Amino acid sequence: MATDSILTLAGVVAGYGKLTVLNGVDLRVAEGSITTMIGPNGAGKSTVLKTVFGLLRPTAGEIRFRGQAIAGLSQRALLSLGLAYVPQGRNLFPELTVRHNLELGGITLGDRKRLERRIDAVMGRFPRLLERADAQASTLSGGEQKMLEIGRALLLEPTLLLIDEPSIGLAPKLVGEVFAILRELRESGVTILMVEQNAKAALAVSDDALVLEQGCLAFAAPAAETLEDPKVHALFLGGGLEDGAGGNSAQAE
């Protein structure tokens, strides 16, 4: 592919104390893409995102963002370079209002006027957050809460959004809404590296797919090809192919 990589990992080794989880991960994320990483539970998908975002320091290998080595940089430095991270699960202050959650998320902006402008921009993008600006975050629907987390990550105008399992715990309709937001972000020029269990729905909105197995990249291909790949299908997409070719899918369930 001719597209430039915004993020590359080469031989990245990382883990938790004595436990090595990433055993030399090589991957690239094309600028302007939605790239989705799938793989079994415990493969190290979340660990990849945490390592890119500086929550874990790799013990070997290189992480480059637009060609610049970023391993070991502080989160503040990574945020100012244009990375943002939305972790797995709920990450809001549930008892605070929507607006207050955004204000806290933009605290590193320092300048109050700039923060107000950015909050206005985020609420302009997500009118439902504007409607619910003074509501407690805990009263939002699951999809709206994820929208708020994404909005909060957008305050600093990132160019690379790392997002871990955005669809987890959401009703199917809300999953579609969250993925539609990610598509819109991509259209506006934000590159997205997403981890997802909901592989079929995620790959349908993605450009590229990565499969991580036991801390190593096992497969990388355009998302559309990955959806068709029989091995990936059998392992991660719930057995047989959609179009009725799934004669042996019964044994998987």
Ligand SMILES: Nc1ncnc2c1ncn2[C@@H]1O[C@H](COP(=O)(O)OP(=O)(O)OP(=O)(O)O)[C@@H](O)[C@H]1O
């Ligand atoms: N904070 C931690 N301390 C110690 N071990 C951890 C920690 N977080 C994760 N691990 C271990 O690292 C391995 C990889 O975890 P990781 O969360 O990256 O997997 P994953 O691919 O995201 O899985 P899932 O699909 O379940 O979210 C697992 O064996 C897990 O138990």
Ligand SMILES: [Mg+2]
């Ligand atoms: Mg995970």
